[in-house]
Amino acid sequence: MVCDRCDRTNGRHLASEVASILSGKRSPEWTPFLDMGDHVVVINARKAVLKGNKVEQKLYRHHTRYPVGCER
Numbered sequence: 001m002v003c004d005r006c007d008r009t010n011g012r013h014l015a016s017e018v019a020s021i022l023s024g025k026r027s028p029e030w031t032p033f034l035d036m037g038d039h040v041v042v043i044n045a046r047k048a049v050l051k052g053n054k055v056e057q058k059l060y061r062h063h064t065r066y067p068v069g070c071e072r
Contacts, residue, residue, distance in 0.1 A: 018042075
């Protein structure tokens with residue numbers, strides 16, 4: 001399945017929709033303990049809209065696994 005994020009806000013709706021597809025609940029052969037092999041591709045993720053001050057306040061961190069290796 002392909003999800004287009006162009007000019008849409010990020011949120012819980014997309015996350016729950018993708019999780020439902022990945023778990024296989026939308027297929028008629030769904031079994032809770034089996035991987036159904038479904039795939040999701042999100043396109044235009046860079047064009048997604050962030051509401052409020054999330055652009056300025058959101059902080060992504062990356063740790064290099066070295067002591068004092070937290071980078072921003």
